[in-house]
Amino acid sequence: MSRFALTGASGYIAPRHLKAIQDTGSTLAAALDPFDSVGILDSYFPQAEFFTQPEIFERYLHDARRRGEGVDYVSICSPNYLHDAHIRLSLRAGADALCEKPIVLHPEDITALKEVEAETGGRVWTILQLRAHAALETLKGQLGGERGGKRDVDLSYITSRGTWYLRSWKGRVEQSGGLATNIGVHFYDMLAWMFGPIEHVEVHQRTDTVCAGYLELERARVRWFLSIDPTYLPGEVSARGQRTYRSITIDGQEVEFSEGFTDLHTEVYRRTLAGQGFGLDDTYEAIATVARIRHAALVSPTSGTGHRFLRA
Incomplete structure (x- = not known):
C-alpha cells in the first residue's frame, strides 16, 4: 500500500486524484490547502491529516519520514504557478511528486527539476491522461x-x-x-x-x-x-x-x-505506481x-x- 500526501485539496481536480489513490489501494496520509472547504476528504480518507500552512505540512512530511512513516508520493493539485515549488518540497521530503498538468509553466523549469531529481534520488511524474x-x-x-x-x-x-x-x-x-x-x-x-x-x-x-x-x-x-x-x-x-x-x-x-475519460487518472496512477508513468x-x-x-x-x-x- 503506497502512502500519499496531496496539495490543493479544495480544488476542482482533487477529487479525481483522491479517487485514483483509493482505487489503486493506496492511502492518503495528509493534505494541504489554504482554504478549509475540504469536506471531500471525508468521502475518501477521513483519517487524513489536514494543513492550511505549507510550512507545517512540510514539517509533517519530514517528521513522518524520520519516524519511518514517510509518504511515497505527493499528489500536486494546486494552482499551476505553485507546481514547481510543491514538486521541490515533495522531492526534498523524500517522496516522488505526481503533478497535475501543466507540470510547470516554463520549459527551463523542467531542466532545473531534473537537477533536483538527481540531488534527491526522487522522481517527478505527471498526468498526461x-x-x-x-x-x-x-x-x-x-x-x-x-x-x-x-x-x-x-x-x-x-x-x-x-x-x-x-x-x-x-x-x-x-x-x-x-x-x-x-x-x-x-x-x-x-x-x-x-x-x-x-x-x-x-x-x-x-x-x-x-x-x-x-x-x-x-x-x-x-x-x-x-x-x-x-x-x-x-x-x-x-x-x-x-x-x-x-x-x-x-x-x-x-x-x-468522447467516452472513456472517467477513469483516466486512475489508469495514470496505476502506471506510475508500476514505474511506467510519465516523467x-x-x-x-x-x-x-x-x-x-x-x-x-x-x-x-x-x-x-x-x-x-x-x-x-
Missing part, C-alpha cells in the same frame, strides 16, 4: 504503422466556464500560463505523442476566452481552436444542453474519443509549445491554416 485513453492508444498504433506525408488535423475544444474563471487565478496569465496552457496542454502533448516534434507555431487569436492557431509537426498540419466561451459551441451541441465540445479530425475523419522528458515538448504560444506574435492565417471557428 490522453496517452492512457484506449481509443487514442489504438489510433497511435495505427498511425505509427502507416507511411506517407503529413496528416491534416483539426482540433477543437470548447469547455464553457462562468465568470468565476477569469476572476480566479486561472484568468491570470502569470499564474495559470494562459488559456492554451491551462486547458490545452494535454492536447499539445497528445499531438506531439502521435505526430512527432512540433516544428512551427502560429497564433491567430489570443484573448482571455479564445486561443487559436496553427501547428506544423513532423507528421501533421494542425489547425487548433480552444475556448471557454459557450457561444462557440456548435448548435447541435447547445441544443442537447451540453457545455463541452471536443473534436479531432484527421484527414477529414472524426476521431471518436519530465515526456512532458517537455508540450510545455515548450504552450510557452511559445503564450509569447508568439499574432499573425493572420494564410490559406489552409485558419480554423473554421475563427471569427473576423
